[in-house]
Amino acid sequence: MTPILPSEVDVLIVGAGPAGLMLALWFSRLGIVTRIVDKRTDKVFSGQADGFQARTLEILDSFGIGERVWKEANRMFEVSFWSPNPDGRIQRNSRAPNNVASLSRFTESVLHQGRMESFFLDGITASYPHPASPTHEIRVERMVIPTSLSIDEKKVDNDDAYPLTVTLQHLSEEEATPTQRLSNLSDGLFRSNLANDDVPSMIEQLNGRKNMREEVVRAKFVVGCDGAHSWTRKTLGKDFEMHGEMTDFIWGVLDIVPITDFPDIRNRCMVHSASSGSLMIIPRENKLVRLYIQLTEVSAGGGRVDRSGITPEAIFKAAQKIISPYKLEYHYCDWWTAYQIGQRVGDKFSKSDRVFLAGDAVHTHSPKAGQGMNVSMQDAYNLGWKIGLVCKKILHREILSTYELERKQIAKELIAFDHKFSKLFSGRPAKDVMDETGVSMEEFSTTFNMSHMFTSGIGVNYKPSALVAKPPEHRIVKSHLEVEADQIAAHGRAQSSLFLATNCTPGMRFPSFQVLAQSDARPWQLHRKMPSDGRFRLVVFSGNISNPTRQRLVNDLGAWLSTDVLSRYPLMALSPGSDPHTSTMKFKPDHYPSIIDVLLIHTAKRAEVEILRDLHEVYHPFDPKLGWDYDKVFADEESYHDGNGRAYEGYGVDPDEGALVIVRPDGYVGLVASVEKEGWEEASKWFQGVLRSI
Numbered sequence: 001m002t003p004i005l006p007s008e009v010d011v012l013i014v015g016a017g018p019a020g021l022m023l024a025l026w027f028s029r030l031g032i033v034t035r036i037v038d039k040r041t042d043k044v045f046s047g048q049a050d051g052f053q054a055r056t057l058e059i060l061d062s063f064g065i066g067e068r069v070w071k072e073a074n075r076m077f078e079v080s081f082w083s084p085n086p087d088g089r090i091q092r093n094s095r096a097p098n099n100v101a102s103l104s105r106f107t108e109s110v111l112h113q114g115r116m117e118s119f120f121l122d123g124i125t126a127s128y129p130h131p132a133s134p135t136h137e138i139r140v141e142r143m144v145i146p147t148s149l150s151i152d153e154k155k156v157d158n159d160d161a162y163p164l165t166v167t168l169q170h171l172s173e174e175e176a177t178p179t180q181r182l183s184n185l186s187d188g189l190f191r192s193n194l195a196n197d198d199v200p201s202m203i204e205q206l207n208g209r210k211n212m213r214e215e216v217v218r219a220k221f222v223v224g225c226d227g228a229h230s231w232t233r234k235t236l237g238k239d240f241e242m243h244g245e246m247t248d249f250i251w252g253v254l255d256i257v258p259i260t261d262f263p264d265i266r267n268r269c270m271v272h273s274a275s276s277g278s279l280m281i282i283p284r285e286n287k288l289v290r291l292y293i294q295l296t297e298v299s300a301g302g303g304r305v306d307r308s309g310i311t312p313e314a315i316f317k318a319a320q321k322i323i324s325p326y327k328l329e330y331h332y333c334d335w336w337t338a339y340q341i342g343q344r345v346g347d348k349f350s351k352s353d354r355v356f357l358a359g360d361a362v363h364t365h366s367p368k369a370g371q372g373m374n375v376s377m378q379d380a381y382n383l384g385w386k387i388g389l390v391c392k393k394i395l396h397r398e399i400l401s402t403y404e405l406e407r408k409q410i411a412k413e414l415i416a417f418d419h420k421f422s423k424l425f426s427g428r429p430a431k432d433v434m435d436e437t438g439v440s441m442e443e444f445s446t447t448f449n450m451s452h453m454f455t456s457g458i459g460v461n462y463k464p465s466a467l468v469a470k471p472p473e474h475r476i477v478k479s480h481l482e483v484e485a486d487q488i489a490a491h492g493r494a495q496s497s498l499f500l501a502t503n504c505t506p507g508m509r510f511p512s513f514q515v516l517a518q519s520d521a522r523p524w525q526l527h528r529k530m531p532s533d534g535r536f537r538l539v540v541f542s543g544n545i546s547n548p549t550r551q552r553l554v555n556d557l558g559a560w561l562s563t564d565v566l567s568r569y570p571l572m573a574l575s576p577g578s579d580p581h582t583s584t585m586k587f588k589p590d591h592y593p594s595i596i597d598v599l600l601i602h603t604a605k606r607a608e609v610e611i612l613r614d615l616h617e618v619y620h621p622f623d624p625k626l627g628w629d630y631d632k633v634f635a636d637e638e639s640y641h642d643g644n645g646r647a648y649e650g651y652g653v654d655p656d657e658g659a660l661v662i663v664r665p666d667g668y669v670g671l672v673a674s675v676e677k678e679g680w681e682e683a684s685k686w687f688q689g690v691l692r693s694i
Contacts, residue, residue: 006216008162009035010391014232015225016040016140018113019359019376021120023223024138025063026384028124029575030534031132032391035217037144037168039202039226041176050112050284054104055457055509056374059381062532062667064126064580065119066106073109074285080264084274089325098268103458105512105525110284113373126577131588132392143176144168147203147214149222149235149355156352159390159397162218164354170213175202199231221387223356225380230361236351242362244344244415250295252315252338256330257287262323265289276321288334293319295338312336343415349404356383356403363411365418374457375414379407385534385665394570394595396692399466406462417454460668462507466689467664469494469671469682470506494686496672497679500659501541502652504672510539510663514645515601516637518611519630523639526601526647529631530663533578535597536691537663538683540619541648542675543655546604550658551614553675554600558616560680566594566618568693590624595691600633603648603655609635662686 011027013020016038027034052060052069060066079098085091099107121140128137148167155163224232233240258265266289269281277294284290295310295318312333320328346362359376383403389395453459464470472495496506503511512527530537538561542554571592600619602609611620611633620628638644653659658675660683671686673679 006165006218008218009033010219011035011221011223011387012037012164012166012217012219013223013225014146015227015230015361016117016142017225017227017359017376018116018120018373019361019380020223020225021117021124021140022377022380023225023358023384023387024140025120025123025127026381026532026534027388028127028130028138029063029532029578030385030388030392031130031573031575032388033133033136034138035141036138037141037146039143039145039171039176039199041142041173050110050282050290051371051373052109052111052116053371053374053455053457054099054106054108055460056377057106057109058104058509058512058527058667059378059532060119061106062527062530062580063123064531064577065123068119069111069116070106070109072115072285073111074283075107075109076268076283077107079268079270082264082269082271084272088274090271090273090323092264095267099456100453103453103456108456110282110290112285116373123577126580127575130573130575131592132573143171143173145171145199145202146231146235149232151352151354153352156354159393162220163352164219164222166217166219166222168215168217169203170215171202199229220391221354221356223358223380223383223387224361225358225376226361228360228364230357232355233346233357233361236348236355236357240346240348240351240357242344242346242364244342244364246340246342249341250310250338251341252293252295252310252318252336254291254293254312254315254319254330254336255284255288255334256291256316257332257334258289258291259329259331260323260327262326262328271322273322273324276324277318279319279322291319293322310338343419345408345411345415349408350400353397353400356387358383358407363415365415371414371418371455375410378410378457378460381532381666382407385532388534389665392570393692394572396466396690399690402462402465402467405465409463410460413454458509460508461505462668464507466493467670468507468668469496469686471496471498493689494671494673494682496682497674498672500653500657500674500679501661501672504651504653504659504661504669506669506671508669509667510537510661510669511650513647513650514639514642515634515647516606516639516645517631518602518606518609518633518635521606521640523642523645524634526599526634527667528581529599529634530597530667531579531581532665532667533572533574534665535572535593535595536665536670536687538596538598539661539663540598540600540675541651541653541659541661542600542602543658544604545602545614546608554602555616557675557680558598558618561596561598562616562618565684565687566596566598569595569687569691570694571595587626589626593621596687598632601636601647602633603636606635606637609633 010032011034013023013036016036020036024034024036057066060069076098078095080095081093082090083093124138146166147169150165152163155161224230226232266283271279277296280292282290293315315336343365349362350356358379386400386403390397390400462468512525514523515526516523543550545551545554572595573592598618611630619632620630622628636647648655660673660675660679661669662671662683664670673682
């Protein structure tokens with residue numbers, strides 16, 4: 001054994017899939033000393049997840065990599081529903097939009113997971129050198145597995161301590177390479193829930209090796225993003241087991257370039273056959289099509305599946321039966337796998353708010369709703385800024401408890417949706433209205449069409465907490481015995497006034513509408529002026545600031561923010577990639593900006609407003625090396641070329657009333673308050689409950 005001296009890191013991430021890389025990207029942007037380890041030899045090159053929902057694309061765009069996905073991905077606009085006619089022949093019953101146009105500027109798209117991982121790695125590289133950690137850079141360390149984890153309970157409440165001790169062992173390439181069923185074709189069975197966990201056998205092999213390379217890492221936080229067989233979860237003990245059910249339904253997956261006369265092969269399709277099972281068609285990039293195929297001849301039967309009967313040939317024959325009488329052949333097959341439908345979720349997402357679980361490590365379900373990679377990345381997106389700002393001593397450490405509060409709720413909603421959707425998809429289609437045991441095709445298509453708010457990720461609505469100031473009438477008991485834990489302290493927290501911005505709901509993602517930069521008339525989607533750089537946004541909807549009374553109110557607000565709010569809280573060192581929608585930060589500022597970024601949206605005519613003359617400096621902060629910042633003031637006005645964004649209408653703000661909206665670093669609304677003085681106090685109270693004063 002080659003001994004290596006113990007090292008210390010702020011965060012150790014176990015697993016370098018989409019969830020782990022999302023965390024690593026957050027920590028690279030925040031300058032957090034982080035290591036990320038993965039047991040495999042390399043990133044994914046084929047297969048695995050491929051669906052990107054609208055909210056996920058918004059998140060990726062906030063890091064500057066959404067456009068790369070959007071450019072390469074295949075975008076799905078329509079879904080077709082096929083079911084048997086009275087003669088048993090499949091026919092198209094209906095078509096419907098695959099997306100709701102008003103939800104987001106993005107639509108559901110599909111692209112190979114390996115490309116996504118490459119974009120993440122590029123985004124991490126673009127974050128360095130970081131002024132907060134000039135000698136550290138996050139790199140994925142492959143062929144490394146953890147073998148032990150201990151928690152020093154006496155140190156978990158000490159902000160400066162490293163209470164977690166993890167032993168890492170380094171694998172050889174042979175040990176880290178998964179066994180493939182076929183030497184000439186990549187398969188994903190080793191990642192499937194049909195496969196056994198291979199980590200115990202890896203560790204057993206290591207223990208018998210003479211030249212074992214082992215090291216000890218002390219960490220403030222550990223995050224398990226290590227999949228459904230999660231070593232991290234299992235190490236935490238029985239209290240962290242996932243619960244749920246497995247069905248007898250087995251599905252195969254093929255990524256092929258199809259040769260077929262089926263007319264809807266380039267549409268998303270849901271196909272129910274009379275007796276051969278069901279099929280989902282997902283058209284992908286590069287002429288590929290993903291087929292999800294129900295394997296009616298392979299059943300779990302209440303026990304373990306015989307994997308030897310699952311081959312690409314068997315899966316393809318099942319697809320041919322379902323799609324008959326249409327012909328289906330292929331020359332190119334890129335990847336294949338199979339899985340057993342089941343839904344499971346853990347009761348606990350963290351231990352001592354020091355060890356966290358994200359993605360498949362804490363909830364699993366079938367992949368047909370296109371949620372797996374999306375929800376996993378959104379778990380990590382929710383958690384990353386919280387851990388990062390706690391490490392920087394900007395955020396109260398108690399805020400970490402909101403991760404489980406918020407994401408367990410979403411996981412349970414996902415499991416409930418997937419249970420219903422999978423049952424409808426895998427069930428036998430009803431022969432007629434009197435067939436009570438069959439699945440109604442009308443109910444199936446209705447369920448799909450009504451699910452857009454959930455599946456797009458736009459409908460996420462987090463519960464009340466220090467981070468989500470819902471008004472008193474929204475703080476209701478769940479039963480006569482159970483009260484939301486958060487409500488115990490609710491009376492001392494800030495209160496939102498929802499009527500001031502009716503489309504900015506605390507706990508939901510802040511929408512995006514077009515506004516014009518006051519300085520140069522350039523139209524911007526407002527999301528693009530709110531990148532994922534770890535800062536909070538205070539969006540001031542001021543109304544018509546050419547009105548002297550309104551201008552005076554807004555400048556009084558600016559003076560108060562400058563002296564009573566911004567001065568209380570830390571400054572934020574930004575990475576070179578912090579503003580991904582402009583060029584890389586070339587010139588260093590004399591001082592870092594505030595953790596609170598103030599943006600002003602007004603309804604006056606641009607020609608009637610001068611930034612330096614009319615507005616308080618909080619709306620155009622000054623840096624001795626870079627001068628005034630002209631990029632904080634926007635008008636809700638028609639652009640020269642791109643029409644009128646009607647942002648006030650979109651956000652539900654009355655220009656005569658105005659509003660203050662606090663947006664969290666992850667883009668979710670924290671508070672809606674008045675732009676008048678009574679709202680200032682609510683904003684101050686909200687920040688005091690979240691941020692640590694300097």
